Amino acid sequence: MSKYNTDIDKKWQNKWEETGLYKFDKNKEGEKLYVLEMFSYPSGNQLHAGHWFNYGPVDSWARFKRMRGFNVFQPMGFDAFGLPAENFAIKTGVHPKDSTERNIVKMEEQLKAMGAMFNWDNELVTCDPTYYKWTQWLFLKLYEKGLAYRKKAPVNWCPSCNTVLANEQVVDGLCERCSTEVTKKDLTQWFLKITDYAEELLTKIDELDWPEKTKAMQKHWIGKSTGAEVTFKVDNSDLDFSVFTTRPDTLFGVTYVVLAPENELVDTLTTEDNKEAVENYKEEAKKQSDIERQSITREKTGIFTGSYAINPINGRKVPIWVGDYVLNTYGTGAVMAVPAHDERDFAFATKYDLPIEKVIDGCEELPHTGSGNLVNSGEFDGITARQGKKAIVNKLEEIKAGSSKTNYRLRDWLVSRQRYWGAPIPMIHCDKCGIVPVPENQLPVELPYDVEFAPDGKSPLGKCEDFLKTTCPVCGGPAHREADTLDTFVCSSWYYLRYPDNKNSEKAFDTDLINELLPVDKYVGGPEHACMHLLYARFITKALRDMGYVNFDEPFKSLTHQGLILGPDGLKMSKSKGNTISPDEYISLYGADVFRMYLMFGFGYTEGGAWSDDGIKSIGRFVDRIERYLDGFIDEINKGENNKTTMDKAEKELNFWRHSTIKAVTADTEILQFNTAIARMMEFLNALSKYSTESVKNLSFLKETLVDFVKLLAPFAPHFAEEKWEALGMNFSVFNEAWPEFDKKALVKDxxxxxxxxxxxxxxxxxxxxxxxxxxxxxxxxxxxxxxxxxxxxxxxxxxxxxxxxxxxxxx
The missing domain is CATH 3.10.20.590 (Ubiquitin-like (UB roll))
Structure with a gap:
């Protein structure tokens, strides 16, 4: 019998493809199970160990579930638009379409060499017009629903990538892709109104089988606050503005108010003798990121406008300041300051010698941020702070100066990008008709090939006359297309809906089919997408539900984050460190199954760890041991000599290990605890090794035991298991067999x-x-x-x- 190697991998990959073993049939018996890994971005020309750690073990889990009777749908595709391909093109002169398509071909080969059960008939590529036609359709549907809009706003700008970034793409004031410091620009951009779903996104997440840390991150990002919105009138003016506060009980203690530098009222309210100083302050504020401006350790700064506002609860005149720690994108862009009961306000008031007036008792030392009773608060003196919140809001409503209010930190999703390699936004600008959507029968708006895309801060499509010039679909007059492209996260926000119906040329997807197969039952990918892709996908699903296209609330029922495979030095892999691990060389040496099993045995799946050559060598030896014992046993079974028909002590001992292993491997694999499952199989192999010393064996019992052993091994080493299944004389394929069940009686030792x-x-x-x-x-x-x-x-x-x-x- 041949020793396990890559020839065996190829043999069974060809057999699986020829027989269509893994083709999905929705009418097949068994409960549907939609298993999905986050699709890869083909920015490089090959898979690395991290890709394998994402895909290989999940494929093993899907195989296990198939053998347990589930009808598994497991597709694969490529998230193919985005900056890396465009930047690579700028650097090398290779067009992003060409480099992306070339990389996809190579990565398809590697994924097939993995031997996964991927349904390649359902493959999708987001840069293919047959896909992004429907991304554009989705945008139009959101526009029709009032969930896509265009406005001028201060936006995050990466001077290196030369494009706008969504808030979620700024990490500690830096571009999450290139780590360049992000600045602000006032630009007219397209937004998706994710804030309309803030409350549902917040409350429904607890119903999901997701990691608690990920749920907590989304909750924090959405950032719900309850309180009141209070209207302050400007002294000697018809103008007014609102502030949001979570502490309406402290309203009598307001001694000044602060506007964000970007607030449109600043220019109007600044008196003539303060204009130069305020303008200088506004310019300095533009240089700071939102993260920096909100830092609790950074000293707060501000400047007086020269104007005053009237506190509606007591008629007191308070100065209006400008402060860069107030953001125009959060709340109303204005805050009321109660320095006696807020640490930030206290520091600001102390610095600028502003009044500090106590309105909550209970602590002599200021600022006092805890509970107590109201003092210096007129008719509300003596009641508790909690009672004061409700009573003062009621009073504000009575005098029409405010009301209760819920606020969210979540901002609308900015989807315009001033780059080339993305889906064109399907909108038309007409001097006569204004902004007009591209008619659905004219989709896709195809991305032209010959475009000068060297970044200069402007949309490359705006320099392509052939693309830009068009006819208004309403009046028939001359018009021009939108030159921005869509954030690539729009492409990935709905791809799980397209997979089951990827060849549908009439619709984005068939609603009945999608309602039958979705939501995704198990989704696996990195935790870095907690506040971007995972949040966006939830929003898009809910929006499509409300438009009648799907009947479910959430895209992904169960979510698992795989850990990170580090270099042998314990550091994150990177080419510059020289610590990257390429799977290909190890697969050519050991075979795909040994590489897969090492990833599952050497690391906790949700933890990861440092790569070890010694570790993969030991798994190679383990597979050699399996082969040696199985081949020896199969020879004995085929000879039929030295046989007995009873089950004595040796058989009972082996039977105990057989059934205890079935029980343990089943339980551990179900929860993706692959390392302990393989460890139990090692113990089972030791029991087989012990049994091999018996001079006379029960051969029928031995074959039953080997059949169960190969079934248990199959999800973890699919090619190798098929080879041994064939050697046992069994019918193709082991993956058409039922997963073994353990016998409780066998677990009770005599x-x-x-x-x-x-x-x-x-x-x-x-x-x-x-x-x-x-x-x-x-x-x-x-x-x-x-x-x-x-x-x-x-x-x-x-x-x-x-x-x-x-x-x-x-x-x-």
Missing amino acids: EVEIAIQINGKIKARINVASGLGEDEIKEAALNTSEIVTALEDKTVRKVIVIKGRLVNIVAN
């Missing part, structure tokens, strides 16, 4: 081994019948020859029996 201790030290071991009583166990222990000898000159004081484990004899 005999158990008991250790015998004298004064806590083990002196002997004996086998006793499992149902033996305590007195009988004591007698057997005391009559054991080694114990009799050890107790010759001692007096037994006490005998302690722990059934099934040990006997401890206390003697002196």
Whole structure:
């Protein structure tokens, strides 16, 4: 029999493809199971160990579930638009379409070499017009629903990538892709109104089988606050503005208000003698990121406008300041300051010598941010702060100066990008008709090939006259297309809906089919997408539900984040560090199954860890041992010599390991705990090794045992298992077989081994019948020859029996 190698991998990959073994049929028997890994971005020309760690073990879980009777749908595709391909093109001169398509071909080869059950008939590529036609359709539907809009706003700008970034793409003030410091620009951009779903996105997440950390991150990002919106009138003016506060109970303690530098009222309210200073302050604020401006450790700064506002609760005149720690994109772009009861306001008031007035008792030292009773608050004196919140809001409503309000940190999703390699936004600008959507029958708006896309801060499509010039679909007059492209996260926000119906040229998807197959049952990918892709996909699903296209609320029922495979040095892999691990060389040496099994055995799946060449070598030896024992046993079975028909002690012992392994591997694999599942199979192999020393074997029982062993092995080493399944003379394929069930009776041993201790030290071991009583166990222990000898000159004081484990004899 041939030793396991890559030839065996290819043999079975060809067989699987020829027979259509893994083709999905929705009418096949079994409960549907939609298994999905986050699709890869073909920015490089090959898969790395991290891709394998994402895809290989999940494929093993999907195989396990198939053998347990589920009708598994497991597609694969490529998230193919985006900056890396465009930047690569700028650097090398290779067009992003060409480099992306070339990389996809290579990665398809590698994914197929993995031997996964991917339904390649359902493959999709987001840069293919047959896909992004429907991304554009989705945008139009959101526009029709009032969920897509265009406005001028201060936006995050990456000067290196030369494009706008969504808030979620700015990490600690830096571009999450290139780590360049992000600045602000006032631009007219397209947004998706994700804030309309803030409350549902927040409340429904607890119903999901997702990691608690990911749920907490989304909750924090959405950032719900409850309080009141209070209207302040500007002194000697018809103008007014609102502030949002979570502490309306402290309204009597307001001694000044602060506007964000970007607030449109700033220019109007700034008096003539303050204009130059305020303008300078606004310019300085533009240089700061939102993260920096909100930092709790950064000293707060501000400047007086020269104007005053009227506190509606007591008629007090308070100064209006400008402060860069207030963001125009959060709340109303204005805050009321209560320095006696807020640390930030206290520091600001102290710095600029502003009044500090206590309105909550309970602590002499200021600022006092805790609870207490209201003081210096007119008719509300003496009630608790909690009561004061409600009472003061009621008063504001009565005098029409405010109301209760819920606010969210979540901002609308900015989807315009001033880059080339993305889906064109399907909108038309007409001087006569304004902004007009492209008619659906004119989709897709195809991305032209010949475009000058060297970044200069402007949309490359705006320089392509052939693309830009068009006819208004409303009036028939000359018009121009939108030159921005869509954020690539729009492409990935709905791809899970397209997979099952990827060849549909009439619709984005068939609603009945999608409602039958979705939501995704198991989704696996990195935790870095918690506040971007995962949040966006939830929003899009809910929007499509409300438009009647789907009947479910959430895209992904269960989510798992795989860990990170580090370099051998324990650091994150990167070419610059020289610590990257390419799977290809290891697969050519050991075979795909050994590489896959090492990833599953060497690391906790949700934890990851540092790569070890010694680790993969040990898994290679484990597979060699399996092969050696299985081939030897198969030879004995085929010869049919030295056979017995009874199950004596040796068979019962092996049967115990057989069924205890089935039980353990089933439980561990179900929860993606692959390392312990493989460890139990190693113990099973040890039991087979022990049985191999028996001169006469029960060959029919042995074959049953080997059949179960290969079934257990199959999800973890699919090519190797198919080879051994064939060697056992079984019908193709092991993956059409039912997963083995454990027999509870086999887990009850006729005999158990008991250790015998004298004064806590083990002196002997004996086998006793499992149902033996305590007195009988004591007698057997005391009559054991080694114990009799050890107790010759001692007096037994006490005998302690722990059934099934040990006997401890206390003697002196």
